[in-house]
Amino acid sequence: MRSAHAILLFPALVFVIALSLPHTARTAPTSEPVAEVNGETITAAELEQALGAQLRRLEQQVYDMKRQKLEAVIGERLLAAEAVKRGVSLQALLDAEVTAKAGTVTEEEVESFYQANKGRVKGDEPGVRDRIRAYFKSQKLVARRRAYMQSLRSQAAVVVHLQEAPAFRAEVGVEGAPFRGPAAAPVTIVAFSDFQCSFCKQVIPTLTQILSRYGEKVKLVYRDFPIDGLHPQARNAAEAARCAHDQGKFWEYHDALFANAPKAGPEQLKTYAQQVGLDLPSFERCLASGTHAAAVQKSVDEAIRLGVTGTPAFFINGELLSGAQPLDGFTRVIERELARAR
Numbered sequence: 211m212r213s214a215h216a217i218l219l220f221p222a223l224v225f226v227i228a229l230s231l232p233h234t235a236r237t238a239p240t241s242e243p244v245a246e247v248n249g250e251t252i253t254a255a256e257l258e259q260a261l262g263a264q265l266r267r268l269e270q271q272v273y274d275m276k277r278q279k280l281e282a283v284i285g286e287r288l289l290a291a292e293a294v295k296r297g298v299s300l301q302a303l304l305d306a307e308v309t310a311k312a313g314t315v316t317e318e319e320v321e322s323f324y325q326a327n328k329g330r331v332k333g334d335e336p337g338v339r340d341r342i343r344a345y346f347k348s349q350k351l352v353a354r355r356r357a358y359m360q361s362l363r364s365q366a367a368v369v370v371h372l373q374e375a376p377a378f379r380a381e382v383g384v385e386g387a388p389f390r391g392p393a394a395a396p397v398t399i400v401a402f403s404d405f406q407c408s409f410c411k412q413v414i415p416t417l418t419q420i421l422s423r424y425g426e427k428v429k430l431v432y433r434d435f436p437i438d439g440l441h442p443q444a445r446n447a448a449e450a451a452r453c454a455h456d457q458g459k460f461w462e463y464h465d466a467l468f469a470n471a472p473k474a475g476p477e478q479l480k481t482y483a484q485q486v487g488l489d490l491p492s493f494e495r496c497l498a499s500g501t502h503a504a505a506v507q508k509s510v511d512e513a514i515r516l517g518v519t520g521t522p523a524f525f526i527n528g529e530l531l532s533g534a535q536p537l538d539g540f541t542r543v544i545e546r547e548l549a550r551a552r
Contacts, residue, residue: 271373280372286339288362292452304355312354315346353465379528380516386470388460390421391429396551397527397544400431402513404521405464406441406472407450413534414468420540427548432464434509435521446497447474447505453496454488462486 245252293303320342324331331338331502384401401417403410420428434452436444447467454463466482483493496502515524517530524531526543 214298227362256465259336261517264518265376266375267517273372273374276372280370283366284363284370285359288359288366292362296410307358308351308355311358312347312350315343315350319346339430368492378530380525380530382433382516383512384433384523387431387433388427388455390432390461390465392426393429393431395427397428398431399428399540399544400433400525401524402433402435402509402518402521402523404434404436404441404444405467406444406474407437407535408472409523411468411471416535416537419537420544423541424544430542433513434506435513435518435523436506436510436542437521441472443472443474445506446476446510447479448491449500449502450474450483450497452485452502452505453493456501457492458498459486459488463488468538 232371243251244254244257279502289300289303293300296303298306320339322344323346324335324339328338331341333341350414386402387400399417399420417430421430434448435450437444450459451463451467454460461483463482465488466486470478470482479497480490480494481491516525518532522534524535524540526540527547529547531539531543
């Protein structure tokens with residue numbers, strides 16, 4: 211108990227969490243040879259580019275596990291110190307600050323939930339109501355404990371030294387790809403997308419917000435990654451959008467495709483072309499001849515090389531951000547990149 215009594219000597223609780231556990235931070239890729247095939251060298255830089263995104267995902271998982279455990283340990287230390295400060299047991303502290311203040315479950319809450327879900331729950335009514343009551347009680351306890359822990363933490367000085375793995379920056383080709391925003395913007399977001407992907411459609415408003423918020427600071431580049439096994443018409447839609455790009459109407463066609471997604475049959479592709487004002491005979495010849503089939507496949511091949519496994523996938527100045535992230539998921543990376551640029 212000596213360390214606990216020492217804590218009481220300080221007017222403010224100070225925790226310095228200094229974790230020196232090594233993580234797999236990578237050194238910069240080099241031209242050091244790692245293998246030779248018939249006299250042709252494979253360098254460390256080539257290997258890094260081939261595995262960078264996958265390694266980054268693994269490192270992020272390790273970091274997330276460490277951070278989750280660290281937060282639990284910090285919470286334990288805060289609770290233990292507060293219990294010593296009050297001269298009570300840890301359980302007594304939790305009973306007083308969490309259990310007693312979690313709030314009661316009202317019959318109105320149980321009744322409302324039961325009526326809304328009774329067609330989907332199994333069992334006799336009294337038993338179901340007991341389970342609903344227990345569920346609400348556990349949720350209230352969790353919420354109250356979270357609020358109490360936040361209160362304790364706000365009164366302490368907690369310094370976390372655990373470092374996130376350094377960002378891997380892939381080299382992503384953008385030459386000839388359609389983009390929104392200034393060509394020389396300090397932040398480039400390359401989106402690998404699929405015109406029949408519901409999550410790709412879901413993230414469109416977020417991307418619109420980003421372009422509006424950051425103006426001249428961000429450029430959004432579109433790349434194709436149609437997932438044929440899930441969306442059999444997505445590849446044809448990607449080629450159609452490139453045919454629209456030939457006529458300077460890529461984004462108008464892009465917006466029409468997503469507004470009507472997942473409808474992308476041959477007649478619908480033609481309808482969208484008319485709606486955005488394309489020269490229809492030229493559009494139809496372009497699409498029928500497979501003019502852009504090779505370009506779409508090249509984009510798919512690059513996405514696979516970069517470690518993309520689903521859509522949407524974004525590379526922000528080369529750093530991978532997977533999935534239909536919320537706005538703050540993008541802004542966190544963008545703000546960091548703008549700071550780097552400054």
